[in-house]
Amino acid sequence: MMKKICVVGSLNMDLVVIADRFPQPGETLSGKEFHTFPGGKGGNQAVAAGRLQADVRMVGKVGDDIYGKQLILNLQKNGVKADGVFVDSGVSTGIAVIEVDGAGENQIVIVAGANGKLDSRFIDEQFDAMLEYDIFLFQLEIPLETVVYAIKKLKEYGKTIILDPAPARLLPDEIFNYLDYITPNEMEITMLTGKKIRTADDAREAGDWLRRKGVGTVILKMGKNGAYLISDQEFSLIPGFTVNAIDTTGAGDSFNAGFGVSLARGNGLWESVRFANAVGALSTTAKGAQNAMPDWEQVMSFINAEVTRR
Ligand code: ADP
Numbered sequence: 001m002m003k004k005i006c007v008v009g010s011l012n013m014d015l016v017v018i019a020d021r022f023p024q025p026g027e028t029l030s031g032k033e034f035h036t037f038p039g040g041k042g043g044n045q046a047v048a049a050g051r052l053q054a055d056v057r058m059v060g061k062v063g064d065d066i067y068g069k070q071l072i073l074n075l076q077k078n079g080v081k082a083d084g085v086f087v088d089s090g091v092s093t094g095i096a097v098i099e100v101d102g103a104g105e106n107q108i109v110i111v112a113g114a115n116g117k118l119d120s121r122f123i124d125e126q127f128d129a130m131l132e133y134d135i136f137l138f139q140l141e142i143p144l145e146t147v148v149y150a151i152k153k154l155k156e157y158g159k160t161i162i163l164d165p166a167p168a169r170l171l172p173d174e175i176f177n178y179l180d181y182i183t184p185n186e187m188e189i190t191m192l193t194g195k196k197i198r199t200a201d202d203a204r205e206a207g208d209w210l211r212r213k214g215v216g217t218v219i220l221k222m223g224k225n226g227a228y229l230i231s232d233q234e235f236s237l238i239p240g241f242t243v244n245a246i247d248t249t250g251a252g253d254s255f256n257a258g259f260g261v262s263l264a265r266g267n268g269l270w271e272s273v274r275f276a277n278a279v280g281a282l283s284t285t286a287k288g289a290q291n292a293m294p295d296w297e298q299v300m301s302f303i304n305a306e307v308t309r310r
Contacts, residue, residue: 042060095113
């Protein structure tokens with residue numbers, strides 16, 4: 001039987017302005033293009049899981065504005081149950097204003113908006129509905145105390161917890177005891193453990209550091225190289241897939257969704273990291289975060305083609 005996935009986290013609308021150059025303070029400049037893209041790490045992971053045919057629910061908050069409506073619609077369009085997304089009338093939807101200049105450099109301002117209002121009371125209100133789910137995906141774009149509160153409470157019911165510790169920040173020791181899986185990239189694991197990852201030994205030591213703190217299994221995302229799997233049973237680098245990467249935005253979110261979905265289908269750890277590598281790789285093959293996130297058939301035929309080639 002397929003297990004059910006619940007994502008608890010952020011929903012953002014990315015507002016992207018393309019111009020030849022950035023304006024000076026006080027200057028008004030004519031830009032060239034404007035685009036809006038659904039984003040936020042929570043929303044990205046939920047959409048990626050939805051495309052992979054998971055039974056997935058999003059728990060989060062948006063504001064009572066046009067972006068909030070669009071984000072909810074986008075979740076539903078991608079097969080995500082959105083009745084756990086609350087429309088908070090006192091605040092804006094979370095947004096990121098992204099300016100891109102002619103050289104492709106960017107400047108970003110993020111306003112957490114409704115994401116910042118996700119408090120423990122909201123978790124309590126949602127909790128009964130959440131208990132119908134098995135595997136929980138968290139990230140760090142909602143208040144940290146809410147993440148700790150929710151994870152601790154879910155653990156009391158024996159739920160499976162996957163934390164993507166992104167964006168990078170320090171975490172209180174307490175949280176590690178509640179994590180079945182943590183999925184940092186190189187920068188995030190360095191932030192958490194103080195250890196730079198130059199060699200396989202570094203990866204093992206940083207992974208062991210987190211496991212000593214109480215984490216079950218560490219999955220260290222290594223970009224095109226794939227990911228390390230560090231558990232009590234095993235230490236291995238599970239190689240990534242070779243693709244023509246165009247934009248790696250959202251690769252980590254796609255990876256996490258792929259990992260969760262594969263676990264939900266009852267696959268083992270090695271196979272699930274392999275599957276996550278495929279989802280992450282495919283997500284880099286076009287511009288944008290959600291734009292290139294693959295569906296189930298795409299991932300399966302991609303993995304099968306890779307197996308035949310060898
Ligand atoms: P983040 O996006 O969080 O910085 P990574 O860059 O490590 O994390 O990417 C997450 C995962 O996506 C990787 O572990 C890998 O599976 C896949 N991935 C990322 N970049 C590439 C790439 N250029 N080629 C193939 N796979 C990639």
